[in-house]
Amino acid sequence: xxxxxxxxxxxxxxxxxxxxxxxxxxxxxxxxxxxxxxxxxxxxxxxxxxxxxxxxxxxxxxxxxxxxxxxxxxxxxxxxxxxxxxxxxxxxxxxxxxxxxxxxxxxxxxxxxxxxxxxxxxxxxxxxxxxxxxxxxxxxxxxxxxxxxxxxxxxxxxxxxxxxxxxxxxxxxxxxxxxxxxxxxxxxxxxxxxxxxxxxxxxxxxxxxxxxxxxxxxxxxxxxxxxxxxxxxxxxxxxxxxxxxxxxxxxxxxxxxxxxxxxxxxxxxxxxxxxxxxxxxxxxxxxxxxxxxxxxxxxxxxxxxxxxxxxxxxxxxxxxxxxxxxxxxxxxxxxxxxxxxxxxxxxxxxxxxxxxxxxxxxxxxxxxxxxxxxxxxxxxxxxxxxxxxxxxxxxxxxxxxxxxxxxxxxxxxxxxxxxxxxxxxxxxxxxxxxxxxxxxxxxxxxxxxxxxxxxxxxxxxxxxxxxxxxxxxxxxxxxxxxxxxxxxxxxxxxxxxxxxxxxxxxx
DNA sequence: AGTGCAGTTGACTTT
DNA sequence: TAAAGTCAACTGCAC
Numbered sequence: 001x002x003x004x005x006x007x008x009x010x011x012x013x014x015x016x017x018x019x020x021x022x023x024x025x026x027x028x029x030x031x032x033x034x035x036x037x038x039x040x041x042x043x044x045x046x047x048x049x050x051x052x053x054x055x056x057x058x059x060x061x062x063x064x065x066x067x068x069x070x071x072x073x074x075x076x077x078x079x080x081x082x083x084x085x086x087x088x089x090x091x092x093x094x095x096x097x098x099x100x101x102x103x104x105x106x107x108x109x110x111x112x113x114x115x116x117x118x119x120x121x122x123x124x125x126x127x128x129x130x131x132x133x134x135x136x137x138x139x140x141x142x143x144x145x146x147x148x149x150x151x152x153x154x155x156x157x158x159x160x161x162x163x164x165x166x167x168x169x170x171x172x173x174x175x176x177x178x179x180x181x182x183x184x185x186x187x188x189x190x191x192x193x194x195x196x197x198x199x200x201x202x203x204x205x206x207x208x209x210x211x212x213x214x215x216x217x218x219x220x221x222x223x224x225x226x227x228x229x230x231x232x233x234x235x236x237x238x239x240x241x242x243x244x245x246x247x248x249x250x251x252x253x254x255x256x257x258x259x260x261x262x263x264x265x266x267x268x269x270x271x272x273x274x275x276x277x278x279x280x281x282x283x284x285x286x287x288x289x290x291x292x293x294x295x296x297x298x299x300x301x302x303x304x305x306x307x308x309x310x311x312x313x314x315x316x317x318x319x320x321x322x323x324x325x326x327x328x329x330x331x332x333x334x335x336x337x338x339x340x341x342x343x344x345x346x347x348x349x350x351x352x353x354x355x356x357x358x359x360x361x362x363x364x365x366x367x368x369x370x371x372x373x374x375x376x377x378x379x380x381x382x383x384x385x386x387x388x389x390x391x392x393x394x395x396x397x398x399x400x401x402x403x404x405x406x407x408x409x410x411x412x413x414x415x416x417x418x419x420x421x422x423x424x425x426x427x428x429x430x431x432x433x434x435x436x437x438x439x440x441x442x443x444x445x446x447x448x449x450x451x452x453x454x455x456x457x458x459x460x461x462x463x464x465x466x467x468x469x470x471x472x473x474x475x476x477x478x479x480x481x482x483x484x485x486x487x488x489x490x491x492x493x494x495x496x497x498x499x500x501x502x503x504x505x506x507x
Numbered sequence: 508a509g510t511g512c513a514g515t516t517g518a519c520t521t522t
Numbered sequence: 523t524a525a526a527g528t529c530a531a532c533t534g535c536a537c
Contacts, residue, residue, distance in 0.1 A: 350524095388523090397524080398522075515533075
């Protein structure tokens with residue numbers, strides 16, 4: 001083994017620090033790398049975990065994005081002196097094998113806010129490291145805070161975190177002469193073939209290009225254009241897969257955005273401000289899974305625990321997943337997602353809401369299917385959003401999207417629908433959004449149901465749960481645990497913000 | 508020119 | 523990040 005071959009040379013060293021790269025595939029603003037490099041020789045390690053990639057929410061498109069990012073990280077580290085070392089296996093086995101083969105003085109990694117499987121993995125590594133007397137340092141990488149006692153004051157802490165200095169990459173790394181290993185093919189990990197011709201490319205260069213083009217001009221129509229899946233491709237930052245893989249840090253993005261905004265006024269400054277708000281929301285949602293990893297599995301509000309619904313293999317689910325519901329705008333969004341791995345926020349919300357509400361699909365099955373299609377799958381954001389758009393959080397109102405109205409609002413000319421649903425290309429203008437008015441289109445299904453009647457039934461079903469007994473107290477607990485403290489939002493104990501004094505009442 | 512009325516628009520509330 | 527319902531103000535038009 002490579003570890004053994006280099007042993008004599010390595011044993012002579014005073015000890016090296018392992019930097020365990022996870023979803024933080026960059027050299028800049030990387031606290032574990034900076035801390036390890038300050039202490040001596042560094043072994044930069046990327047572990048390809050079969051267990052992680054065998055998970056239900058994992059897909060080849062996510063893996064390939066990370067693999068591309070890791071390959072570029074390897075080159076960036078090579079320039080510093082020690083390229084990335086890639087090992088396949090479960091982290092506990094890989095780390096303990098390394099620690100037996102060479103003197104490891106410490107392990108540095110970022111904290112990850114993920115579902116229960118990865119939390120358990122990190123807990124096991126911590127226990128092993130304690131046992132082996134190897135210091136295991138976990139650094140913060142975004143606005144999510146471990147062991148947060150309360151949400152109060154969170155926004156100020158996010159500001160402070162993102163305004164702290166960006167850490168430079170180390171100047172040099174001592175070469176270790178280890179076998180660099182190879183990045184496995186997705187099939188070797190058992191990942192299903194996942195053609196995604198429009199997928200974004202991984203890597204730091206792509207992240208930087210997106211960031212600079214967004215801040216220079218693409219952000220100008222952001223507020224207006226981000227709601228449309230057609231305009232959103234150009235006018236949204238599309239940095240989400242990079243933030244998920246860590247080719248760019250939230251802090252780097254926030255500081256670049258603030259600098260770009262300070263030299264601007266008007267539309268571009270407004271677009272960048274909106275982007276900054278969304279960067280904070282990014283961390284706000286990751287905080288939810290950090291606080292409660294079970295949200296990937298169970299509804300935040302216990303009253304919805306048994307809500308269930310149709311899943312894979314059932315015709316309704318398959319029609320939704322294939323983009324063949326007969327509602328053109330919804331189908332276009334699904335097909336666009338399948339082929340590009342990305343959709344703007346609003347379109348994602350509609351896909352979930354129609355699935356869980358109109359079609360009565362199981363929210364967790366819906367979430368798993370969409371997770372695999374999102375190149376930018378980020379557990380905390382994803383499961384918070386799926387639960388919210390399915391109406392099972394018990395907080396916020398039930399937001400039900402009308403799949404036909406959304407088409408009229410977001411794609412009034414029908415261009416997006418014609419682009420992604422070829423069966424409707426012959427229908428001009430708005431007719432593509434309502435092919436039933438043209439007597440249908442060859443090869444395209446009739447609507448799977450009367451969306452207005454389905455919406456009514458879903459509304460009654462979901463509100464029915466809310467009107468049941470013992471609902472209120474549990475809802476307040478969810479709000480206290482996860483709710484934003486943004487001023488003006490309803491807080492526990494007060495049903496609405498205090499009324500402003502009104503002069504004309506003159507009591 | 509003023510009046511009545513149907514239809515529209517926007518602000519706000521409810522689900 | 524929704525949609526439907528309510529209500530008041532407004533608009534265009536006929537008389």
